[in-house]
Amino acid sequence: MWSGRRGLLRSSGCGVEELRCRRREREAALRKARREQQLVSKRLLRDEATEEAEGGCVVVILGEAEIQEFLRLAQRGTEEKERERALVSLRRGLQHPETQQTFIRLEGSIRTLVGLLTSNQALLQLEAARCLHELSHSEQSAVAEACLPATSYLLTYLSGHSSDFIELCLYTLGNLIVESEAVRRQLLPQGIVPALAACIQSPHLTVLEALGYALSQLLQAKEAPGKIIPLVLGSTLPQHILQLLQPGPKLNLGVAVEFAWCLHYIICSQVNNALLITQGALTTLGLLLLDLAAAVQRTEDAGLELVCGQLVCPVVRCLSNLLTEAAAETVGGPMQLRDERVLAALFILLQFFLHKQPSLLPEGLWLLNNLTANSPSFCTSLISLDLIEPLLHLLSVSNVVSVLVLTVLCNVAEKGPAYCQHLWPGLLLPTLLDTLALSDTEVVGQSLELLQLLFLYQPGAAQAFLQQSGLQALQRHEEVAQLQDRVHALQQTALHG
Amino acid sequence: MQLPPALHARLAGAPGAAAPLPVQRDSLAGNAPFRFAARQVRFPREHEFFEDGDVQRHLYLQDVITQVAAEPERPRVPEFTCQVAGCCQAFDTLEDYEHHYHTLHGNVCSSCKRAFPSGHLLDTHIQEWHDSLFQILAERQDMYQCLVEGCTEKFRTSRDRKEHLVTHHLYPADFRFDKPRKGRRPASQVSTEAIGEDRAPSEGDAMEVCSEQAEAHSEPPRERRVYSHRIPSTVCFGQGASRGFKSTKKRSKRQ
Numbered sequence: 001m002w003s004g005r006r007g008l009l010r011s012s013g014c015g016v017e018e019l020r021c022r023r024r025e026r027e028a029a030l031r032k033a034r035r036e037q038q039l040v041s042k043r044l045l046r047d048e049a050t051e052e053a054e055g056g057c058v059v060v061i062l063g064e065a066e067i068q069e070f071l072r073l074a075q076r077g078t079e080e081k082e083r084e085r086a087l088v089s090l091r092r093g094l095q096h097p098e099t100q101q102t103f104i105r106l107e108g109s110i111r112t113l114v115g116l117l118t119s120n121q122a123l124l125q126l127e128a129a130r131c132l133h134e135l136s137h138s139e140q141s142a143v144a145e146a147c148l149p150a151t152s153y154l155l156t157y158l159s160g161h162s163s164d165f166i167e168l169c170l171y172t173l174g175n176l177i178v179e180s181e182a183v184r185r186q187l188l189p190q191g192i193v194p195a196l197a198a199c200i201q202s203p204h205l206t207v208l209e210a211l212g213y214a215l216s217q218l219l220q221a222k223e224a225p226g227k228i229i230p231l232v233l234g235s236t237l238p239q240h241i242l243q244l245l246q247p248g249p250k251l252n253l254g255v256a257v258e259f260a261w262c263l264h265y266i267i268c269s270q271v272n273n274a275l276l277i278t279q280g281a282l283t284t285l286g287l288l289l290l291d292l293a294a295a296v297q298r299t300e301d302a303g304l305e306l307v308c309g310q311l312v313c314p315v316v317r318c319l320s321n322l323l324t325e326a327a328a329e330t331v332g333g334p335m336q337l338r339d340e341r342v343l344a345a346l347f348i349l350l351q352f353f354l355h356k357q358p359s360l361l362p363e364g365l366w367l368l369n370n371l372t373a374n375s376p377s378f379c380t381s382l383i384s385l386d387l388i389e390p391l392l393h394l395l396s397v398s399n400v401v402s403v404l405v406l407t408v409l410c411n412v413a414e415k416g417p418a419y420c421q422h423l424w425p426g427l428l429l430p431t432l433l434d435t436l437a438l439s440d441t442e443v444v445g446q447s448l449e450l451l452q453l454l455f456l457y458q459p460g461a462a463q464a465f466l467q468q469s470g471l472q473a474l475q476r477h478e479e480v481a482q483l484q485d486r487v488h489a490l491q492q493t494a495l496h497g
Numbered sequence: 498m499q500l501p502p503a504l505h506a507r508l509a510g511a512p513g514a515a516a517p518l519p520v521q522r523d524s525l526a527g528n529a530p531f532r533f534a535a536r537q538v539r540f541p542r543e544h545e546f547f548e549d550g551d552v553q554r555h556l557y558l559q560d561v562i563t564q565v566a567a568e569p570e571r572p573r574v575p576e577f578t579c580q581v582a583g584c585c586q587a588f589d590t591l592e593d594y595e596h597h598y599h600t601l602h603g604n605v606c607s608s609c610k611r612a613f614p615s616g617h618l619l620d621t622h623i624q625e626w627h628d629s630l631f632q633i634l635a636e637r638q639d640m641y642q643c644l645v646e647g648c649t650e651k652f653r654t655s656r657d658r659k660e661h662l663v664t665h666h667l668y669p670a671d672f673r674f675d676k677p678r679k680g681r682r683p684a685s686q687v688s689t690e691a692i693g694e695d696r697a698p699s700e701g702d703a704m705e706v707c708s709e710q711a712e713a714h715s716e717p718p719r720e721r722r723v724y725s726h727r728i729p730s731t732v733c734f735g736q737g738a739s740r741g742f743k744s745t746k747k748r749s750k751r752q
Contacts, residue, residue: 026559030552037543039551041558118673120612122597152668159615159646161599164592189666194647213558225542235647261554268542293508310557313550317540324539340515344508351498359549366538366546373535376517384515386501393498411535416521449533456523485530 037222040178043213044137045171046095062093067103071112074124087116087127094134097143104135104146114150122162129168136175144179151176151187155195163204170199170207174214177221184221188228192218197235200244205252208244212258219265229271238266238276242284247291253307256288260314267321274327282328282337285319293345296352309357312349316360320367329374340381343371347387361397365404372411379412383422388412392431399440406435406446413453420457428454429464436473441482448486455493462494470494617646618674625655626678644668644675 033039062070070093073086093099103109116128132154136147154169173192176183200211215237218228232238241259245251263281267273292315296308322328323337350364371378382388391409395402409428412419435447454461474491477483527533540546579586579594581602588594604619605612608627613619621642624631634640639651641658645666652658655677662668662675 023556027552027556030555031548034548034551039555041555043558120601122600123593125600126596149669152666152672156618156674157614159617161603162596165596186667190668191645191647191666194645198646257557265542268540268547270539270541290508297505306557310554313553317547317550321539324537338514339512341508341510341512344504347498347500347504348508351500354498357553359553362546363550366540370537373537376520377514380515380517383518385504385507387504390498390500410533414522414526414533414535416519416523418518418521422518446533449527449531452531453526453533456526489530 040217040220042137042139042175042178043171045133045168045210059095060093060099061096062090062099062102064102064106067093067099067106067109071109074116074128075112080121080123083121084123084127087124087131091127091131091134094131097138097140100135100138100140100143104143110146110149114153117150118153126165126168129165129172133168133172133175136172136179141179144176145183147172147176148183148186151183152190155187155190155192158195158199163202163207166199166202167204167206167210170210170214174210174217177214177217181221181223184218184223184228188231193228193231193235193237197237197240200237200240205255208252208255209258212244212255212262216258216261216265219262219269224265225269225271229266229269232266233272233275238279242276242279242281245284245288247288251288251291253304253311257307257310257314260311260318264314264317267318273322273325277322277325277327282319282322285315285322286337286339286342288315289319289345289349290339290341293348293352296349305352305356309353309360312353313357313360313363316346316363316367320363320370323367323370337371338377340378340385343368343378343381343385343387346371347390351390361394362400362404365394365401365408368408369404369411372408376415379415379419382408382412383419388423389427392427395431395435399443402435402438402440402443403446406443406450410446410450410453413450413457417457420454420461424454424458424461425464429461429468433468433470433473436470436476441480444477444480444483445486448483448490451490452486452493455490462497466494613674618644644672 030039067090070086070090074083074090077083077086094103113128113131116124117132119125119128132147132150135143138144151173154173157169158166160166173187177187196211196215199207202208202211215232218224219232221228241262244259245256245263263276263285267276267281289312292308292312296305299305299308319337328337346364346368350361353360372382382391388409391405394405409423413423432447432451435443438444451465455465471491471494474487477487480487574589574591576587576589577594578584579588579597579602581598584601586597586601588597600614601612603612604614604616606619606623606627608623611622613622621644625641631640635653639653641652641655643650643652643658643661643666645662645668648666650661650665652661655675659670659672659675659677662672663670668675
C-alpha cells in the first residue's frame, strides 16, 4: 500500500488562513494555465532530512568566484570528502535563482558538472545529479535548458542500478520534459521512450513513481498525440502500466496514481484505444475501481484518502472514454465490462468524495452515463441495487450535475415500460417538479425529456403530474425559446393523453 | 447521499450482472420536438469538462514534497569497507554502498577494469574492445551496434556509429561511453578520444574541462570539421566552450 513517504503541505509556521489563501491563488493560477493549455508542474526532489542535518535551509547566493572555486575543488580536490563538500555547497547555492543564473553563464560550468556526473565517484555523481536537478526545476527556461547536454547521460543511467540515482535522473528528466517542445525534440531521438520502457521493470517503488511522473509529463505534451503516444503504444510500456494498476497486495497507490494519469493522457488522445482494450485495460481498471471503493471504506488515514482520490479520477476517466470504443462493445467478449459491482463501487466512491473532492462527481456521473446509455443490464442493476433514490438526491448539487443525473435517468426510462415502472412513483415526481422550478434551460430541458418518456411509458404518470400542479410548473417556461415546443407538447399530452 | 446498506455487501460479493428487464421502445420516444437519445459521450484531452480534475492533479503534484523528514531514516551501520579487492572505500549506510558498488564495481570489464553504467554498454564494450572474432567479422559486415536502446542500426565502423549517434540521436560528440578502440584501426578513423584511454582508468575519470582544450592535437583537420558542423547547436557544453576533442594531454592522477 501507500508507503506514507509523501507528506502533505508542509506547514512552515503559516496560519491556516494563509495556507488556504495561497492554495486558492495557486488554484486560480492553475486554472488560468489550463485554459491557455499551459498546465505544467515541475517536481522538486529535495532531501529535507539531510538539509536539516546540514544546518538549516538557509540558501546562500553564490557569486562567480565562489562557484568557480567549488567546481575546481570538486574536480581537482585531492581528498574525496573535500570534493564532495564542495559540490554540496554548490548544490545548496543552486537552490537560489540568482546562483543558477550566475552558474549557467559561467563558461564551462555545465561541462564540468556533466563531467562529474559521469565520473566513477559515486557520491560526486549523486551530488552532481542533485545540482542538475535544482537547475532543471527552475522556472527560467534558460536555466532549465542549460541541462540539455546532460540528457543523453541521464537516459543512459536509467538502465543502471542505483535506485536513488535513477529516481533523481527521472525527476530531472521529468522537469526538463515539461520545459519546452524543443527539449522533447532532443529527448525523443535520444531514445527516452525505450529507456523508460526498460526502466519500468525496476522493482523499486520510488523509481516507478518517478518514472510514472516523467512519463505522464511526456504524454501531456501538446504534440503527444502525433509524436509521442504512437511510440509509447508501440513499446512494452502499456503492458507494464496495466500490470502496475492491477489491484492486489502489490498495488502501490503512489505509483498507480502516476500511471493512471499516463493512461488517461493516452486514452483521451484517441490514438489507438482498441489496443489497450485487447490488453485488458477495461477489466483491470474495473477491478481497480472495486479495490478503491473497498479501500476508502476501510481507512481513516487522510493522506491515504487523498491519494485514493487522486487515483479515482483518472481511472474513472479512462473507463468512461474506453467504453465509447467500438472494441468495448463486442458482445460477450472477455474484454467487455459487465460487472454490476462497478456500479456499487462508483456510488460508494461518489458518496465518499462528495465533499472531499467534489470535482469527482460530474466525472463519475459521466461514467455512469456511458455505462447505462446502451446497456439494459446496467440500467436494471441501477434499479435492483436501489440506486435511483441516491441519484435523485444529487439533483440539487449544481446545474452540471443535475443535467447529468437527469440524463442517466433518461437512459433508464427510454428503455421502456418495464424500466419506468421501477422509477415510479417514489421521489421522482416531486423531484422533477422541483427541477422545473429552476431557471437553467439545460436542466429544465432535460427534465422535459424525462417527462415525455414517463408520460409515454408509465400509465398514470401524466395524471399524477396534473394533480401535483404540473401544468403551472410548465407554464413558467412557455416563453423560453429552447423550451417552448417541448413545454407545449407536454401540456397537450398531459391534458389529452 | 444515502446509500442502501446492501450496496457494500454487493461490492464484496461475487461478480455478476442483473438479468436485464425487457426493453420495449415506442417510436414516439425522443421524437420532435423532443430530442433525447441515449448515447455515450467521449471527451478529448483539452475539454473544459476536465478542468477541475486537472487542476486538482496539479495541486497534488505541487503540494507533495518528496522525501519529507517523515521518511524513516536510513539506518546507519558501523562503518565498513568495500569488499572488492583493491577498493578501500568506507561507508556507513547501505544505500551509499549500493550506489558505490554499482557505479564502480558493477558492470566492470574484467579485461580492462572499466566500469559502465549498464550491462548493455558493458556487453558492447567487451565485444568491440576485447573480442578478436568481432574484429574479424567487422572487416566484412556491419558490426557496430547503435548504443541507443531500441535502435537496431548497425555500422561498419565505430566512427559511422558515432556519426549516427550525433546526427540521428542528438548525442554529444564526446559521449563518454562511446570511445572507439585504438589499435588495429587505421589512424584516420581514430578520434583523439581514444588516445590516452589505454591506461587503466583512474577513479576520477571525469570529462576534462580544463583550459588545455583541443588546440594541440594531431587530428587530421578533415575529421574535426566533419563533426563540428554536425553538432547541433543545442549541444553546447557551457556557454561558448570550445567544442573540441580531448587532446593528448596528461591525465591528472587522481585518488
